[in-house]
Amino acid sequence: MARALWKGAISFGLVHIPVELISASLDHELDLSMLDRRDFAPIGYKRYNKQTGKEVEWDDIIKGYEYKTDEYVVLSDEDLRQANVKATQTIDIFTFVDAAEVPLTFYEHPYYLLPAKGGEKVYALLRETLRKANKVGIASVVMRTKQHLCALVCVEDAIVLNTLRYADEIRPTDDLDLPASTLKAAGISDKELKMALSLVEGMSEAWEPEQYHDSYREDVLALVKKKIKAKQTKTITPPAPEPEEEHGSNVIDLVALLQQSLGKKAPAAPARKRTASSPARKPAPARRKAA
Numbered sequence: 001m002a003r004a005l006w007k008g009a010i011s012f013g014l015v016h017i018p019v020e021l022i023s024a025s026l027d028h029e030l031d032l033s034m035l036d037r038r039d040f041a042p043i044g045y046k047r048y049n050k051q052t053g054k055e056v057e058w059d060d061i062i063k064g065y066e067y068k069t070d071e072y073v074v075l076s077d078e079d080l081r082q083a084n085v086k087a088t089q090t091i092d093i094f095t096f097v098d099a100a101e102v103p104l105t106f107y108e109h110p111y112y113l114l115p116a117k118g119g120e121k122v123y124a125l126l127r128e129t130l131r132k133a134n135k136v137g138i139a140s141v142v143m144r145t146k147q148h149l150c151a152l153v154c155v156e157d158a159i160v161l162n163t164l165r166y167a168d169e170i171r172p173t174d175d176l177d178l179p180a181s182t183l184k185a186a187g188i189s190d191k192e193l194k195m196a197l198s199l200v201e202g203m204s205e206a207w208e209p210e211q212y213h214d215s216y217r218e219d220v221l222a223l224v225k226k227k228i229k230a231k232q233t234k235t236i237t238p239p240a241p242e243p244e245e246e247h248g249s250n251v252i253d254l255v256a257l258l259q260q261s262l263g264k265k266a267p268a269a270p271a272r273k274r275t276a277s278s279p280a281r282k283p284a285p286a287r288r289k290a291a
Helices: 077-082 085-089 120-133 190-203 215-229 254-263
Strands: 006-012 015-023 063-068 071-075 090-098 107-115 135-143 146-155 158-164
Touching: 006 085, 006 120, 006 135, 015 120, 071 077, 090 146, 107 120, 107 146, 120 135, 120 146, 120 158, 135 158, 190 254
Parallel strands: 006 090
Antiparallel strands: 006 015, 015 107, 063 071, 090 135, 107 158, 135 146, 146 158
């Protein structure tokens, strides 16, 4: 069982739901160490006192706010909690909005909310209410000295707290060089759009997240095994030469590309992982040919 990162309660109206928070994501990033290229020794990082140069143990490290140059106000965990006890212990729901109204660019990091002892029934009530209404709860929560805007979303049998970016943290698109928003202004014909829709329809299938995995990570690990087997663990591979640019026409025959795509089979999905619990996939229904 994952360790709770935060304990408190969901609050909306007069409803109070004791909950615990655990991360809903797992990090499978390659764990690469920094090495000194001269002798391949690992590079270390030290927490040190900038005045004495001596290393500092974790137990001797406290937090402080620099209110002017080299002058600090010491803030203990209890100080940070007492600054606003309610904010640090409560997920306070402000409002409920349609799930489709929150753009994907606002979503940041998902956490599972678990009911604490005695909160199971009211947790289930909120979950089913979110599900039936197709709403998400917009709330705030304080974690690790930062107040987050967040959305409470029903995902299967869980309530997921997904931290959200604030509006001023989203880069506006006004200054981006994007194609025009109308088909005519973007130079797209009805025929091109119809063919693109046919291609998308032919490549569409049910969402099965289990079939996708990090093939690049697997390729890197395979390369590691290959270098070990070849006794090349200390060989530094030089950069490959940059490919020469093709000086051809930049004009794209979009219709020809779409016709070729429609004439081929849809690209295969990345290799999928099978588990004992993963059901065998049913064969896809026959797809209509484009007119």
